[in-house]
Amino acid sequence: MDSPLSGLAWLDRNKERPDSTADWLRRLAIGDIELTHEAFHSLEPWRAAAHLRELLMSCGVLPAVDKRICSLERWLIGHLADIPDPDHAQVVRRFATWEVLPRLRTSSQKKPITPAARRHAADQVKQATAFLTWLAARDHTLGTCGQTGIDAWHTEQNEYTRNTMRAFLLWCSASKLTRPFRLPPVHIRRATPMPQPERLELIGQLLTDPDLPLRTRVAGVIVLLYAQPLSRVVRLTLDDVGHSNDQTFLRLGEPPSPVPEPLAELLHRWISSRDNMNTATNHASRWLFPGRRAGQPMHPDALAALINDIGIPTTAGRTAAIRQHVLEMPAPVVAEALGYHRVTTAKLASEAGGNWSRYAAGDHWRSPPGWTPQSNA
Template identity: 35%
Template sequence: MPLEPGAQLEPLRQALLTAELPRTVLTWLRTSESARLLHDIAASGRALTHADLGTLAVSTGRGGAQSTDYLRSLLVAYGILPVRDEYLAGIERHLARMVARHPQHAPLLRPYVRWSVLPRARRRAARIPSTRGRTTWSSTRVNAAVDFLQHLAALGLSLDKATQHHIDQWLAGGPTTRYETRDFIVWAARRGHCTPLTVPHRSKAEPETMDEDTHWDLLQQCLHDEELPLDVRVAGSLLLLFGQHLSGIVTLTTAHLGNTDGHTTLRLDDTPIRLPNPLGHLLNRLAEEQPQHGWAANTSSNWLFPGIRPGTHRSTGPLSRALAAHGIPIRPSRATALLQLAQDMPPAVLAPLLGMHVITAQQWRRRTGTDWTTYLQARRRALDAGRTPPVQR
């Protein structure tokens, strides 16, 4: 039986009454849009649900949706609403928006998202926490599908009448994001909605790397430079040492840390990695220095990189900008780290250690044997800068 609104909101009321900074609480109550929304909800006399907030977000526009998302995070953090994966929910919200704009495509879009896009997103979320990138990944594919269906409609065609010529012409006439329609075309062909059509995989440029001296200097700076912010030092070290995506770094929690024989370990997948002492010390400091309470910025949580919204981890965008501001380039740092690791470890060992697919590990391994162009470019940059060039192993 659902709680009465007053009883349902009691945990939040207690948090506001016992907050360490009462003036901050008063400011939030007087000026915040999310507080106004909370007041309106409480005054309605109805028990609150996630669906109610979703309806409210749609009706209040983009600015209102942000306030609603903040309020939702606050209510989830204090147990007023049940925990749910907001990034998976974002996929469903995007589907609803696209169907509302293009109702004629609903018979294809709804089953495509519900039986193809969402199941894969849920399987991934079962292994690692979701990030905004998962919503973006899914939304891009839905948008590509809509764009192609709109293109066919402009030609007076339905999907079952599309030919290879139509898809080739469409791909050639626009941005490379159109290649993301491959996922939709493969799904549609398997279910008999169209004839088998070929959409090539979107081409990927060879990863940009840096020379070994620069890579080593940046890593030493992250490990030992006390003038750098602690979060930048930790994120930079994980990027430069283990080649981790920022989307994986921001979802790390204190539960990923361990201790074996007096040495700090970090679990990126199933295998704990024994860390060098400087990095282990930094991670333990980061875990200890995170705020343990506070309703406005964050509630008690075990995120190593807590976010602005209560109970959430940090977004990759702000962290990426912080690293760039301190001279740590994201892609070259990650690519160089993975190439070095792939040189030293076979794919079957590297993949479960870093939490990547074994095929991805094999691709990095192949690059170490064939990527002489990248090496020569790094060597030339080192010579031009007056440094000793890196040695190709």
């Protein structure tokens, strides 16, 4: 830390209390608390425990695990304890252990779990619990539930609940916990894009209004210009910002995307004045948007709140941006440069009426010659 005294003051605060950080460190040292992730699940207050756990992971003392998987595991202990029916609790535990958590762990090996994915996983567990309660209220169990019961449940639920419950119902069917049944197809609603003139006006406002916070301006333009979701924006690092022949580039895919000069100036100014850099939490952090938790970037929900507060609808703006890109460039090029799946951009291009359908992407997209990553500010 640049100021060790502040860290010592943090450790010294309430050190006599049994739930203080100093007490936890003492108990870890003498073996009273096991140095495992499972041991941290039961520590209260959980926010302080999560902060200490992340500090220990960033130092290499604990194995690195996606923090949102840790959060779900801690939440699951309390949720299972609150289920009054032991048979229901057993089914929900099996579903979470063999279906929900393995899927999240597999996803975390490819990219960090987003807050939305963490919430969705918890909602799947909660809806599974609610479904078992719904069956019991009608004197049914999973074993006696068939197509009639599934249809009756579907008619009472909204679209989100039906989609959230789909994984549990399919797992029950595959595990032969229910009678055979069929599920209706999933309906996916796409966000309505904002009009192109409105998007351009908002970009201009972010680039020119000095009264707006610098962090919000930079993040907002990345969303509106490059069609990036905030869950991806917060994972950008200084190594994703580079230079080639006096041109600034931002690596969102391959090739890196050129950054126009008004944004380039804001971007470099933000890099030299980033927040949350004065404590051990993110000392010498490489995150473009450092967070308040050890080794972690800013939470996408927190960044979304800042952007929404100045009147920018991030989802509608991102949708408008990606649709405009596939109209102006071949969908495969857009997919590679902006980090989208090719199938996604191809569908968007078809819906938007793009005329690049006969374009065949090659493998010649590379970083610009002389690419140099951003040095640490």
